[in-house]
Amino acid sequence: MLGTAALLFFGLLIGVSNPIAILMAQEAWPQGVGLAAALAIGIGALPSGIGAWTIGRLADQTSLGYAFSTVTWVPLISVVAIVAYRFVRVSAD
Numbered sequence: 001m002l003g004t005a006a007l008l009f010f011g012l013l014i015g016v017s018n019p020i021a022i023l024m025a026q027e028a029w030p031q032g033v034g035l036a037a038a039l040a041i042g043i044g045a046l047p048s049g050i051g052a053w054t055i056g057r058l059a060d061q062t063s064l065g066y067a068f069s070t071v072t073w074v075p076l077i078s079v080v081a082i083v084a085y086r087f088v089r090v091s092a093d
Contacts, residue, residue, distance in 0.1 A: 003064050010068060013075060014051075018044060024085070 018041070025040035026033040051071075059067035 006064075006068050010071065014048060017078065 021044055022037045022040045025036040029036040051074075055067045055071060058070065
């Protein structure tokens with residue numbers, strides 16, 4: 001039960017960034033918003049697939065709890081990337 005709740009929670013955390021990535025791609029490339037959205041969706045699927053495979057493999061070799069504890073740093077990396085993007089974007093304007 002706890003593993004299922006953790007799976008749902010982390011799945012939501014992973015999926016919540018997709019619309020943000022699409023909007024950022026469209027903002028960065030306003031003359032081709034459709035292509036920018038398609039690229040953001042397509043390229044965004046690759047890290048998700050690699051991450052799911054890696055966590056699944058780690059869970060098979062150790063335990064589900066340990067595998068989930070290794071991905072707790074992923075949201076922190078996202079926050080750092082957002083701050084870095086804002087800093088670069090502000091200095092470019």
